[in-house]
Amino acid sequence: MNKQQVKFNAEIENYTRDWTPEKVAAFRSDFLSWYDEEKRTLPWRINQEPYSVWVSEIMLQQTQVATVIPYYERFLEWFPTVEDLAYAPEDKLLKAWEGLGYYSRVRNMQVAARQVVEDFGGEFPTTAEGLKQLKGIGPYTAGAIASISFKEAAPAVDGNVMRVFSRLFGIDEDIAKPSTLKYFDAVVRHVINPERPGDMNQATMDLGSSICTPTKPQCEECPLQSYCLTYQQGTQANYPVKLKKIKVTHKYYLALAKENTEGLFEMIQRPSEGLLANLWTFPLVEVSESEYNTYHNEWQTSESDDTRLQNESLLTKVQAEMPEVVWQKQPVGEITHVFSHLKWHVLIVYGHQRASVIQETNERQLWLAPDRFKELALPKPQEKINQVLKKARYLD
DNA sequence: AATTCGGGGCT
């Protein structure tokens, strides 16, 4: 055993020292009684089938309960069994996930569904270790499914659980660091109820969402008040400790709303890897920040001065690159969209194709009437662009 | 260990 392990063991021992078997038993009893009384009725709590539990847990990654519910209901209608999911066409998968974000989740789910059908005889592995072999299932999701569906006393540590347990035990490790997970794993293992592990894990979720909230925790109503170290010290507001802060990069685009003589718009399917993989948008031309600002300023200036309607710089750019399109002289509008680590700024430019042009087409390109946009999986920024165009009556 | 993956809801 090396130095770090000794230190780790000592810290866990320090956290759990006064958690005697009697205290652990009382904690379990109080916590589960509260859960039995107060638990939320959620669609994925109707049964403990691994397939539906799995679907809910993947959807709930980084996504809030209220957002997930309608997606969950529809997903189980479209893909009632793991076999249905395993061989569904990808456009249907993406449509089912449209607007949920983190689209690789649903692609990974299909990979995992095929693993279940082809490698595991149609049955999910029944342990956390086994479940982790499936694509998209990591430590958290494996623990959640194993505990809920198969009654394994496995921790399921997410941001919620780290918040609750950091306050309960005064764990002041930085939860932004991946290595911190092991502290919570060890402490949860010390108190989890082997008879109702799934309920223990879900009780922690419910407590974290209703009482032990990020700001202003409702400690006066908390069933675990008498067990909570930081409540007794009055320091619960300092937990959890999170140090790292994310930086946002800005990206600038022109979105080309290109309409042909038949009233169809050009749609492009994004690359199969990376951000918004395989979703559909208008053609996007990335421009530099300064270039974008030039177009933007010229647009705003001309709007306040209607004697000058030409946006010379923008017109020069797009007209030169795409002479087969008659570009409107000013942008129709602008949208912005914030992702977790970047922000898009998008100027929307409208143009109609000259009648004589022969349209080139390829695999990842479509010409589509506006009333059929809904057949494609569109990311949020494209939805916003559509709203702007609709409001300006370009999609009638 | 750090970065890359969406989007909504809250204060």
Next chain:
DNA sequence: AGCCCAGAATT
């Protein structure tokens, strides 16, 4: 305008 959320894969 930040911060948070029932995280995992990739580099």
